[in-house]
Amino acid sequence: MTARATIAAMTAYTLELREAEHKLNQNESPFDFPFKEEALARVAARAWNRYPDFESSTLRETLARAYGYTADNILVGNGSNELLAATVSTFVGPGTPVVFPKPTFALYEKLVTVAGGLPVPIDIDPLAGLLPLDEMLNALSTLRGAVVIVCSPNNPTGGVLPDDGITQLLATGATVLFDRAYGDFAEDELPPLHDGLVTFSTFSKAWGLAALRVGWLASTAATCREIRKVKLPYSLNVISETVAALALENRAYRDTNVAFLIAERERVFAAMRAMKHVTAFPSRSNFIAFRSNAAFEDFLERGILIRKYATFLRVSIGTREENDAFLAALEECGRPARKSSGVSPGDQKRAEDSGRPGCPTAAGETPALQETK
Numbered sequence: 001m002t003a004r005a006t007i008a009a010m011t012a013y014t015l016e017l018r019e020a021e022h023k024l025n026q027n028e029s030p031f032d033f034p035f036k037e038e039a040l041a042r043v044a045a046r047a048w049n050r051y052p053d054f055e056s057s058t059l060r061e062t063l064a065r066a067y068g069y070t071a072d073n074i075l076v077g078n079g080s081n082e083l084l085a086a087t088v089s090t091f092v093g094p095g096t097p098v099v100f101p102k103p104t105f106a107l108y109e110k111l112v113t114v115a116g117g118l119p120v121p122i123d124i125d126p127l128a129g130l131l132p133l134d135e136m137l138n139a140l141s142t143l144r145g146a147v148v149i150v151c152s153p154n155n156p157t158g159g160v161l162p163d164d165g166i167t168q169l170l171a172t173g174a175t176v177l178f179d180r181a182y183g184d185f186a187e188d189e190l191p192p193l194h195d196g197l198v199t200f201s202t203f204s205k206a207w208g209l210a211a212l213r214v215g216w217l218a219s220t221a222a223t224c225r226e227i228r229k230v231k232l233p234y235s236l237n238v239i240s241e242t243v244a245a246l247a248l249e250n251r252a253y254r255d256t257n258v259a260f261l262i263a264e265r266e267r268v269f270a271a272m273r274a275m276k277h278v279t280a281f282p283s284r285s286n287f288i289a290f291r292s293n294a295a296f297e298d299f300l301e302r303g304i305l306i307r308k309y310a311t312f313l314r315v316s317i318g319t320r321e322e323n324d325a326f327l328a329a330l331e332e333c334g335r336p337a338r339k340s341s342g343v344s345p346g347d348q349k350r351a352e353d354s355g356r357p358g359c360p361t362a363a364g365e366t367p368a369l370q371e372t373k
Contacts, residue, residue, distance in 0.1 A: 006113060013107060020305035022322045027155065027182070027287050029208035030318040031257050035250060039243045052238045059236070062245045063216055067190060072221035075228060076244075078235045080181060080200045080215030085111055086231040087198050087217065091147050091175050092117040099139050100149040101131045103156060103309065105179070108149045117147070126157040126289060126312070129282030133165050140172040151179040153186050156307065156314045158283025166191045181205055184258050185265070186284035193220050198227070205286060206258050207247050212240040261286050265317045271327050277334040281312070289314040294333035302329045 002008070015026075033039070060071040077083040084107065092098055094116035100108055102121035109119050120143070122135045131154055140146050148169050152161040162168075169176045178199045180188060184206035190199060198219045204210040214236065217227070247254065269288055272280035279291040289312050296308040304326055307314040315326055 006116070010110065010113065013110060018300065018305055020300060021303035022318065022325050023305050024316040024318050024322060024326060025305045025307040025314075026210075027205060027285070027316045028210050029205065029257060029261075029286075030322065031208050033208055033243065033247070034253055035246055039246050042242045042246065043239050046238045046242065048238070051234055052236060052241060054233065056236050056241055059214075059216075059241045059245050062248050066248050066251070067218070069193075069218060070221070072224060073193060073218050074216055075224055075231060076214065076216045076236055076241070077231060078215070078240075079204065079213040080179065080202045080217070081107060082232065082235055083200055083215050083217045083227075084108070084177070084179070087177055087200075087227050088112060088115055088117075088147075088149075089230045090227050091177075097143040097146045098149060099136055099143070099146055099174070101136070101151075101154060104149075104151050105155050108151075112149075120146075124154065124157055124159065126159065126281040127279070129159050129284075131159050131161050131165070133162055133168065137168060137172060140169070140174050143174075146172075146174045147177065148174045149177045149179070151181065152188075153182040153283065153285035155182065155285070156287070156309060157281055157289050158285045158287060159281070160186055160188075160284045166197065170194055170196055182285040184254075185262060185286045187262070190218060193218065195220050195223055198223060203244050203247065207244075207254050208257065209240075209243060209247060212243055214240045214244045261317050264320060264323055268315075268317060268323050268327065272330065275331060275334055278330060287314055287316045292330060292334045294330055298333040299326070299329050302332075304329055 056076045057071065059076050060074045063069070063074050063076070064071045075083060077086070088111040092112055092115040096117040097120050098112045098117045099120045099122060101124045103124065109121070112119050120139055122132050122139060124132055131150065131152060136148065140148070150161060150169070152165070153159065166176060166178060174196070176197045178191065178197060180199060181202045182205060183201070191197060198217055200215065200217050203212065203214040219227070265283060265286065265288065269280055269283065272278050272288065272290060277293050281289045283289065291312045296306065296313060299306050306326070317323060
C-alpha cells in the first residue's frame with residue numbers, strides 16, 4: 001500500500017521522550033488538578049457500558065454559562081487539535097491560501113498540507129513581542145478566499161496580535177481561525193462571535209488538565225453547524241467531560257494558578273534579560289523563548305528538560321523552585337568560557353567531542369540545534 005505523495009513527503013509530528021527532574025518543555029501547568037476525589041466520584045456514578053452523550057451537552061452548556069454563549073455556539077473535542085483538524089477540513093480545500101505567522105505550532109501547516117491548501121507563512125520577528133499583523137494584511141490583500149490561522153500568544157515565540165488584530169483580519173474577508181490556547185496568560189478576552197471567526201480554547205494549559213485532552217471552540221451557530229458535519233462523533237469520553245465541567249465550577253483555582261504563572265514569567269524574564277549572554281523574547285504566555293550560549297544538552301545534564309528549535313530554545317514557566325533551577329543553569333552555562341579547570345568531566349568530554357570548550361560555552365557562539373516540532 002502506498003500513501004498519497006503529499007503524505008509520503010511529510011514527516012510525522014514527533015516529540016523525543018526524555019526524563020528529567022524538572023520538566024519544562026511542553027508548556028504544561030506545574031499544578032495538578034485539586035479536585036480528583038470529587039471527579040472520580042462523579043465519573044464512577046456514570047455508566048461506563050454506554051456511549052457518552054453524543055453532543056457533550058452538559059459540558060457545552062457549562063461552557064456557555066461560563067463564557068456568555070449558548071450551547072449552539074460551542075463544540076468540544078479531544079483536545080483543540082481535533083477541532084482544528086475538523087475546522088481546517090471544513091474551510092480549506094485544494095489551492096486554498098492559508099496565511100499564518102511562522103514559526104508557530106507545527107500542526108497548522110501539516111493540516112493545511114493534508115487538506116491540499118497553499119501555506120503562506122509570514123516571518124515573525126520574535127524580539128518585537130507582536131505578531132506581524134501588517135505583513136499578514138498585505139498578504140491577504142493579494143489573495144482571494146484566504147484562511148488565516150493565528151495563535152496568540154504565539155507558540156513558540158510568545159508574541160501576541162495587537163489589540164484590534166482579529167478585527168483587522170476579519171475586515172479583509174478572510175476566514176480567521178484563532179487559537180488562544182495560551183490566551184489566559186495574556187489576560188485576553190474572547191472576541192465577539194462572527195461567521196468568519198472560529199476561536200479555539202483548551203483545558204490543557206491554564207486549567208492544568210493536559211492529560212485529559214479537552215478542547216473547545218466558539219463561533220456562530222451557523223459556523224458550528226458546518227464544522228459539526230466534519231467533526232468525529234463521540235470524541236470526548238465521559239471522564240474528560242466530567243472533569244472539565246467540574247473545573248469550570250471551581251474557576252478560582254485556575255485564576256490563582258494563572259496569576260502565579262504570570263508573576264513568575266515576569267520574574268524569570270527580568271532575570272534572563274539581566275544576563276548579558278541571553279536574548280529573551282518578550283512573552284505573554286506561560287513560556288519564554290530565548291537565545292543563549294547555553295545549549296539544550298547543558299540544561300538536560302543538570303536535570304532540566306526544555307524545548308529546542310532550529311535557532312532558539314524555549315522554557316516553560318514552572319514552580320518557583322523549577323524556575324530558579326533553570327535560571328541557575330542558564331547563568332552557569334551562559335557565561336563566557338574561562339581558562340580555569342572548573343569544567344566538569346562530563347562537560348569536558350562533550351566539549352572535546354564537539355570541538356568546543358564545553359559549558360560554559362564560548363562567548364558569541366550560536367549552538368547548532370535540530371528543530372523539534
